Amino acid sequence: MATEKIQSAHQERIAFVYVRQSTPLQVIENRESTERQYRLRERAIELGWPPSRVEVIDEDQGRSGSTAAHRTGFQRLATDVSLGKVGIVLMLEASRLARNNSDWYRLMEICGVSGTLIADESGVYNPREPNDRLLLGVKGTLSEAELFTLRTRLYEGRWNKARKGLLRFPLPVGYVHGADGAWALDPDTQVRERLACVFEGYRRHGVVRAVVRELKEQGLELPARVIASEGYGSLVWKAPTLSAVIRILHHPAYAGAYVYGRSEYSADRRSPKTGKASAHVRSLEQWPVKITAHHPAYIRWEEYVKNQERLRENWSHDESRGAPREGRALLQGIVYCGVCGRKMSVQDRAARENRSPSYICLKGYHDGDEKICQSMTSRPVDAAVVEAFLGAVSPLSLGVATRVLDQVEQDLIARRRQRELQLEQARYEARWAERQYNGVDPENRLVAGELERRWNEKLERVVELERAYAQAERDAEWSLTKEERTAVAEMSQDLPAIWRAETTTVRERKQLIRMAIESVQLDGVREAGQIEIQIHWRSGTVTEHIVKRPAPGESSLKTPEEAVEQIHAMARRSSYEEIATHLNRAGLRSAFGRRFTTQHVGYICRRDGVAKRKPRHASKSEESVNSSTSKEN
Ligand SMILES: [Zn+2]
Numbered sequence: 001m002a003t004e005k006i007q008s009a010h011q012e013r014i015a016f017v018y019v020r021q022s023t024p025l026q027v028i029e030n031r032e033s034t035e036r037q038y039r040l041r042e043r044a045i046e047l048g049w050p051p052s053r054v055e056v057i058d059e060d061q062g063r064s065g066s067t068a069a070h071r072t073g074f075q076r077l078a079t080d081v082s083l084g085k086v087g088i089v090l091m092l093e094a095s096r097l098a099r100n101n102s103d104w105y106r107l108m109e110i111c112g113v114s115g116t117l118i119a120d121e122s123g124v125y126n127p128r129e130p131n132d133r134l135l136l137g138v139k140g141t142l143s144e145a146e147l148f149t150l151r152t153r154l155y156e157g158r159w160n161k162a163r164k165g166l167l168r169f170p171l172p173v174g175y176v177h178g179a180d181g182a183w184a185l186d187p188d189t190q191v192r193e194r195l196a197c198v199f200e201g202y203r204r205h206g207v208v209r210a211v212v213r214e215l216k217e218q219g220l221e222l223p224a225r226v227i228a229s230e231g232y233g234s235l236v237w238k239a240p241t242l243s244a245v246i247r248i249l250h251h252p253a254y255a256g257a258y259v260y261g262r263s264e265y266s267a268d269r270r271s272p273k274t275g276k277a278s279a280h281v282r283s284l285e286q287w288p289v290k291i292t293a294h295h296p297a298y299i300r301w302e303e304y305v306k307n308q309e310r311l312r313e314n315w316s317h318d319e320s321r322g323a324p325r326e327g328r329a330l331l332q333g334i335v336y337c338g339v340c341g342r343k344m345s346v347q348d349r350a351a352r353e354n355r356s357p358s359y360i361c362l363k364g365y366h367d368g369d370e371k372i373c374q375s376m377t378s379r380p381v382d383a384a385v386v387e388a389f390l391g392a393v394s395p396l397s398l399g400v401a402t403r404v405l406d407q408v409e410q411d412l413i414a415r416r417r418q419r420e421l422q423l424e425q426a427r428y429e430a431r432w433a434e435r436q437y438n439g440v441d442p443e444n445r446l447v448a449g450e451l452e453r454r455w456n457e458k459l460e461r462v463v464e465l466e467r468a469y470a471q472a473e474r475d476a477e478w479s480l481t482k483e484e485r486t487a488v489a490e491m492s493q494d495l496p497a498i499w500r501a502e503t504t505t506v507r508e509r510k511q512l513i514r515m516a517i518e519s520v521q522l523d524g525v526r527e528a529g530q531i532e533i534q535i536h537w538r539s540g541t542v543t544e545h546i547v548k549r550p551a552p553g554e555s556s557l558k559t560p561e562e563a564v565e566q567i568h569a570m571a572r573r574s575s576y577e578e579i580a581t582h583l584n585r586a587g588l589r590s591a592f593g594r595r596f597t598t599q600h601v602g603y604i605c606r607r608d609g610v611a612k613r614k615p616r617h618a619s620k621s622e623e624s625v626n627s628s629t630s631k632e633n
Contacts, residue, residue: 005126006047006088010117013087015044016077017056040090040121047088047119079439082110082432088117088124108136162260165291172253173223173235174298183258183295191223191235192298198222198248199299206310208245209366215240222248242366249311252290255304256297260289284308329357329378330510331385331520337361338523338532340373347375356382359522376524376531380547384533385520388545389513390499392537423465430458502595524549559604563588567601571610576601 017040044054057073080086089111111118112127118136119125125132161167171183174195178184186192197220201211215222221237222244238244252259264280282288284305292301299307329346337344342363359381361373433455440448499509521534533545563583570579576598583596590600 005117005124005129009115010087011048011053013053013116014080014085015047015049015054016080016086016089017041017044017054018073018077018089018091019056043119043121044088044090047124049087075435075438078107078110079435081107081114081116082436083439084114086114086116088119090119105137108133159260159289162289165258165289165294167260170225170227170233172248172251173225175253175295183253185296188223188235194220194223195248195254195298198245199254199303202245202249202307203303208242208249208311211245212240212242212367215245242363246311249307252284252287252304253295254298255301256293256295257301257304258289258291258294259287262287328506329359330382330506330513331359331378332510334514334517334519335359336519336521337373338521338534339525340364342373344522346378374522374525376522377550380550381520381522381531381533384545384547385513385517385535386499388535388543389516392516419465419469423462423469426458426462426465430455430462433458559591559600560588563590563596564604564608567604568608568610571605576605 019040041054041056045051057077077086077089081089089107108118108127110116112133115128117124117126125136127133127136158167166181168177168181171177174186174191175183176186197215198211201214202208205211205214216239220240222240224236224238224244226232226234226236248254252262262282264282284290329348332346335344335346336342340361340363342361344359344361347358347360356377356379358375358377360375363373365372433451437448437451437455440451442448499512516538518536518538520536523532523534524530526532527546529549531547531549533547535543535545537543566583566586566588567579570582574582579601580596580598583601588596590596
């Protein structure tokens with residue numbers, strides 16, 4: 001017996017028996033183990049503690065041991081130990097106390113500081129003695145390994161259950177768990193009928209927005225299940241929105257299928273802002289668990305599959321986000337409505353229609369509003385933004401900017417690390433203050449008041465640091481990635497030339513724009529006949545520009561006056577090809593900003609009646625090209 005470690009000073013303090021199980025199921029099944037844990041009380045008495053000073057903490061029953069934050073029993077233990085009230089902590093195995101290694105080591109430390117002993121069935125340990133510390137450390141490490149196996153087993157267990165269609169998760173609205181655990185249609189007739197109404201509407205219209213509008217017109221709301229902890233699972237009715245209807249149409253459960261693993265979470269793709277693993281939606285063929293005809297359905301599986309195709313077709317070309325795509329509107333994906341603040345979409349015209357695309361605010365419309373919010377042709381807007389962009393990113397300022405950026409980024413990394421450490425420390429101190437406060441006798445008002453004040457102070461500090469941290473993260477967002485940096489260095493030579501180069505694709509131009517511009521806000525409503533443009537630069541500044549809205553009829557483009565004059569002057573002595581070469585060399589561009597071709601030149605000569613001889617390359621193909629450029633007058 002290691003009784004020589006126990007001294008009267010220990011026995012004058014309390015003996016804590018810490019009882020815990022991991023899950024409610026274990027609490028029921030492992031009666032034996034529970035009894036073993038309670039027997040520790042007797043052991044404490046054997047070791048010399050009077051029964052009145054033996055306390056059993058079993059508040060944690062049914063709570064998992066992976067972190068101490070949610071476990072009041074553990075917190076109470078830690079507090080009392082740190083206040084020096086405890087002479088010995090008894091537990092069944094080290095792993096019962098704290099499966100999370102950091103909690104375990106912290107407790108060992110506290111016990112060491114306050115001179116508290118730790119005991120399990122096999123012995124008594126004094127955390128102040130190096131040998132005992134080592135032994136306790138090994139026990140902690142082992143229990144962490146145990147937790148890992150446990151987690152893996154749980155994870156596999158989940159999948160095993162899911163493969164059989166037995167894993168339970170919150171059911172989508174319209175279904176309830178029957179008495180046998182199987183899925184049943186919601187007994188509420190109104191819920192069932194409303195869902196049927198959504199599917200029926202989509203069958204008729206084939207357009208989600210039309211379904212939403214119809215529901216709104218008829219004053220029909222959509223059922224939903226509350227997922228907040230308050231009122232969890234209860235039924236509420238909500239105004240129909242586009243996203244709610246899409247969610248219903250996308251959910252395979254309504255087609256009678258049990259599906260698990262629709263989203264894939266990969267640890268190496270994390271949100272840069274929240275650090276959470278980002279979800280990637282798997283396509284229907286890749287769902288790891290798919291059991292059709294698993295429960296009563298609202299629609300047939302074939303119809304569900306068809307709906308998915310239809311949804312994809314309707315949406316793929318519309319919702320613009322993420323990486324720049326081909327398409328001629330430069331601001332696609334970064335343009336916002338100055339009237340309602342929503343993201344604007346791009347309406348691309350067919351390629352053969354020689355009209356520029358429009359920026360259009362559709363979100364409200366999709367959600368059933370009467371009209372679209374606003375729309376405008378992209379050309380004058382793009383032109384103004386490009387002008388501002390080329391002006392702002394002159395070669396000189398770019399060269400300086402990259403050097404400055406280097407410095408800024410170095411500082412940012414260092415400061416971020418500092419802030420993280422500060423925050424971690426503050427959080428720890430707050431938790432610590434809370435435990436001390438919780439541990440004090442409420443009768444002892446003076447001490448309790450002081451501890452509460454300290455706890456509040458620590459909490460305020462945490463909030464303040466969190467706010468500063470979030471702000472700093474936002475501020476840091478405009479820093480460039482490595483690829484962007486390289487691109488900046490390359491283009492700092494002569495950006496305008498790169499911009500206009502024929503080899504530069506629209507996609508690349510969009511990337512260039514995005515390097516400097518965070519977003520653009522458009523308001524074509526406040527003042528008739530003009531568009532107010534707000535450019536939000538990634539440097540944090542905002543500039544405003546105003547362009548005229550093109551009047552109807554004025555919308556078609558004109559070949560620059562200078563080029564037309566040159567064509568007229570040269571038409572009688574030179575071939576179309578020679579004229580085109582000459583114009584291009586002089587840096588002149590067609591109405592669409594493109595290099596002149598023999599076709600362009602030929603068209604203008606014939607239009608203005610200055611052509612003298614038939615061009616050598618005139619052919620059928622030229623005729624067809626001419627007809628398509630005929631709007632360029
Ligand atoms: Zn709007």
